[in-house]
Amino acid sequence: MSQASVRQAEIAIEQKHVDVVYARLADMRVEAEQMRDRGDQLAHGARTEAVFEQASMLYERDVMVRYANRILQTLDSEHEGLVFGRLDDTTGEVLYVGRLGIRDADFENLVTDWRAPAAAAFYQATAEQPMDVVRRRVIRSSGQQVIEIDDDLLMPGSQPASMPVVGEGALMATLNRARGDAMRDIVSTIQKEQDEAIRAPWRGVTEITGGPGTGKTAVALHRVAYLLYRDRKRLGSAGVLVLGPSTAFTSYISRVLPSMGEDSVELRSLGGLLDGIEAARIDPAPIAAVKGSLRMRRVLKKALRDSPPGAPTEMRIMYRGEVLKLDAQDLAKVRRQVHGLGRLPNRSRVDAAEALLEALWRKAESYEGFHVKRQDLLVDLGERIDFHRFVVVWWPVLTATDVLRWLGERSRLAHAAGQTLSAREIDQLSASWRADGWSVADVALLDELRTLIGPPPKRRHRRAVEDSYEPGRRRPENYEDYSHIVVDESQDLSPMQWRMVARRGQYASWTLVGDPVQSTWPDPAEAAQARDSALGKRTTRRRFALRTNYRNSAEIFELAARVVRDVASDSELPRAVRETGIKPQISVVADASMPGAIRDAARELLGQVDGTVGVIGSMTSIAKITEWVTDVDPERLRVVDAIEAKGLEYDAVVLVEPGEIVAESLTGPRALYVALTRATQRLTVLTTDPAWPEG
Numbered sequence: 001m002s003q004a005s006v007r008q009a010e011i012a013i014e015q016k017h018v019d020v021v022y023a024r025l026a027d028m029r030v031e032a033e034q035m036r037d038r039g040d041q042l043a044h045g046a047r048t049e050a051v052f053e054q055a056s057m058l059y060e061r062d063v064m065v066r067y068a069n070r071i072l073q074t075l076d077s078e079h080e081g082l083v084f085g086r087l088d089d090t091t092g093e094v095l096y097v098g099r100l101g102i103r104d105a106d107f108e109n110l111v112t113d114w115r116a117p118a119a120a121a122f123y124q125a126t127a128e129q130p131m132d133v134v135r136r137r138v139i140r141s142s143g144q145q146v147i148e149i150d151d152d153l154l155m156p157g158s159q160p161a162s163m164p165v166v167g168e169g170a171l172m173a174t175l176n177r178a179r180g181d182a183m184r185d186i187v188s189t190i191q192k193e194q195d196e197a198i199r200a201p202w203r204g205v206t207e208i209t210g211g212p213g214t215g216k217t218a219v220a221l222h223r224v225a226y227l228l229y230r231d232r233k234r235l236g237s238a239g240v241l242v243l244g245p246s247t248a249f250t251s252y253i254s255r256v257l258p259s260m261g262e263d264s265v266e267l268r269s270l271g272g273l274l275d276g277i278e279a280a281r282i283d284p285a286p287i288a289a290v291k292g293s294l295r296m297r298r299v300l301k302k303a304l305r306d307s308p309p310g311a312p313t314e315m316r317i318m319y320r321g322e323v324l325k326l327d328a329q330d331l332a333k334v335r336r337q338v339h340g341l342g343r344l345p346n347r348s349r350v351d352a353a354e355a356l357l358e359a360l361w362r363k364a365e366s367y368e369g370f371h372v373k374r375q376d377l378l379v380d381l382g383e384r385i386d387f388h389r390f391v392v393v394w395w396p397v398l399t400a401t402d403v404l405r406w407l408g409e410r411s412r413l414a415h416a417a418g419q420t421l422s423a424r425e426i427d428q429l430s431a432s433w434r435a436d437g438w439s440v441a442d443v444a445l446l447d448e449l450r451t452l453i454g455p456p457p458k459r460r461h462r463r464a465v466e467d468s469y470e471p472g473r474r475r476p477e478n479y480e481d482y483s484h485i486v487v488d489e490s491q492d493l494s495p496m497q498w499r500m501v502a503r504r505g506q507y508a509s510w511t512l513v514g515d516p517v518q519s520t521w522p523d524p525a526e527a528a529q530a531r532d533s534a535l536g537k538r539t540t541r542r543r544f545a546l547r548t549n550y551r552n553s554a555e556i557f558e559l560a561a562r563v564v565r566d567v568a569s570d571s572e573l574p575r576a577v578r579e580t581g582i583k584p585q586i587s588v589v590a591d592a593s594m595p596g597a598i599r600d601a602a603r604e605l606l607g608q609v610d611g612t613v614g615v616i617g618s619m620t621s622i623a624k625i626t627e628w629v630t631d632v633d634p635e636r637l638r639v640v641d642a643i644e645a646k647g648l649e650y651d652a653v654v655l656v657e658p659g660e661i662v663a664e665s666l667t668g669p670r671a672l673y674v675a676l677t678r679a680t681q682r683l684t685v686l687t688t689d690p691a692w693p694e695g
């Protein structure tokens with residue numbers, strides 16, 4: 001038989017099994033729907049049964065409905081192939097691996113869930129340690145149709161004559177495919193070193209490091225699916241949070257977990273972590289660096305103690321024929337006293353009222369010939385409506401956004417900053433808070449303020465809503481009790497951002513994903529310290545280093561590696577496994593011809609690849625660049641600045657003016673390294689510097 005017909009025959013064998021699986025699934029679907037109906041009946045019945053029976057009935061119903069929903073969800077979710085793997089072992093046993101564990105009506109195993117221990121060999125077996133696996137097969141399908149198979153022969157000595165081996169390697173086939181706007185899951189081709197990180201226990205802190213394209217993000221997401229599968233009770237109800245750098249990133253990864261049947265995980269960007277605020281604006285690097293540093297805590301604390309804008313600077317109140325007056329100095333003293341009690345400002349209005357009454361009493365006492373009893377004055381004035389009206393405006397309920405906005409006034413910020421910020425920093429920060437909207441770095445400051453201020457006094461009905469929270473429902477505002485938190489691109493979190501994230505995971509276990517070489521944070525020591533205090537005393541720490549770059553062609557990565565050689569050691573750089581024979585194109589362009597050159601390069605690349613093409617430029621020129629390419633294929637062309645490009649990938653990239661990207665970043669070549677490692681197949685660099693990349 002020819003190779004082609006052997007392949008066809010093997011595909012037909014797999015198709016037969018896949019057909020059996022889908023037929024069984026159709027039956028299960030009917031059963032699941034019946035189960036759901038039966039669940040409803042049970043719930044209905046429970047209302048009329050004795051109380052002790054209700055609990056077990058409801059529990060049974062919940063289990064049924066959850067199981068039924070899970071099957072339906074997996075069947076309905078967009079994914080490639082329910083059955084994607086097969087292992088043949090030395091005893092002739094066959095094990096199929098898929099997205100869901102499925103048994104036939106006689107309870108015989110048709111497919112094993114990829115997360116089950118029995119499926120681990122699918123990812124962990126190698127030629128050196130075959131774990132009794134003779135042949136590993138990846139089955140690629142389109143819908144219910146098997147379209148391709150790819151085999152690895154792990155134990156050639158044990159291969160029976162009747163066992164053919166076909167295909168050229170599933171991994172390479174997958175890596176060569178065009179990229180779209182959404183990341184795909186990698187369940188069928190997870191590599192051994194990745195699998196170890198995915199299956200690590202949930203406790204403590206799991207750190208996954210590796211260069212660009214080593215699959216850190218993919219691994220972190222599969223780890224979440226794995227942990228929820230293994231420990232849903234413990235992790236599922238308190239919730240899992242996945243945090244990424246930008247909304248472009250969270251949208252890029254948003255389909256991976258649902259494609260594995262997980263839709264309960266919260267994906268948030270750093271700008272969207274605080275409920276009610278969606279910040280996308282990125283500050284210029286020097287401003288972001290100040291906003292992210294721990295110095296800001298001092299400034300914010302001080303700002304809260306200052307008198308709010310619009311607060312009266314004088315109090316006059318008539319009492320028994322005398323006008324009692326507190327001037328600005330008196331009032332400032334009272335304010336200091338109240339803050340000195342150390343309670344949250346939004347919880348201190350009663351303290352403020354009491355301190356004002358005391359001050360009024362001292363004033364009254366100082367008036368000659370004015371005889372009143374202290375207790376009388378405190379009670380009489382304390383009941384007066386005009387006194388309360390004053391307290392409300394003098395000690396208003398604060399919101400974090402109000403307080404940060406106030407610091408847009410330069411003199412106010414200067415007062416709060418004292419010696420903590422330089423005059424230039426005060427100029428820059430106050431100007432930034434006068435601008436419209438919030439920046440991503442502001443969100444951590446708002447969250448810090450939220451905690452320093454305390455929640456606004458609760459109204460009764462509001463408390464009722466928060467207390468009635470049950471797992472599965474929408475979580476309460478600014479929920480802080482996640483059971484597991486994944487932080488992607490963790491090398492870039494500022495100390496203030498670490499504090500914000502830590503608040504949400506006081507009892508959580510963590511998966512941290514990052515690459516120090518791609519760091520755009522200028523003070524790694526300060527950030528590392530903030531990170532360590534965020535993680536607290538968690539003693540279990542495990543580290544996984546991924547070393548193979550699956551994204552970039554070797555030719556593209558070679559150029560990227562050149563720009564960071566001075567700041568990174570070889571051991572920190574991954575190895576790109578895929579060669580395309582196509583070198584990146586570097587074109588030196590005159591300034592005036594840049595718009596046309598970008599358009600031409602974009603069009604050329606769009607003609608050469610099937611998927612998306614990214615145009616990446618500096619933050620300062622990205623608005624201009626966006627205008628220049630508006631008429632070029634909006635379907636497949638994406639324009640992002642070097643910061644936003646973090647974590648994303650395209651089939652081809654036009655990188656505009658690398659020198660500008662280096663110049664505007666506080667970590668120079670590292671930011672450029674990030675931008676240069678976004679393309680899977682082709683890269684064109686346009687520069688006005690004839691000496692680049694050497695210059």
Ligand SMILES: Nc1ncnc2c1ncn2[C@@H]1O[C@H](COP(=O)(O)OP(=O)(O)OP(=O)(O)O)[C@@H](O)[C@H]1O
Pocket residue numbers: 171174175183184185186189190191194210211212213214215216217218219515518550551646647648649677
């Ligand atoms: N085992 C694998 N099988 C198939 N594709 C893979 C595998 N591992 C990684 N990839 C692909 O490689 C690309 C890079 O993966 P990912 O974005 O997770 O890398 P990363 O380490 O997070 O990169 P960066 O640090 O640049 O953000 C993705 O397209 C991913 O699907």
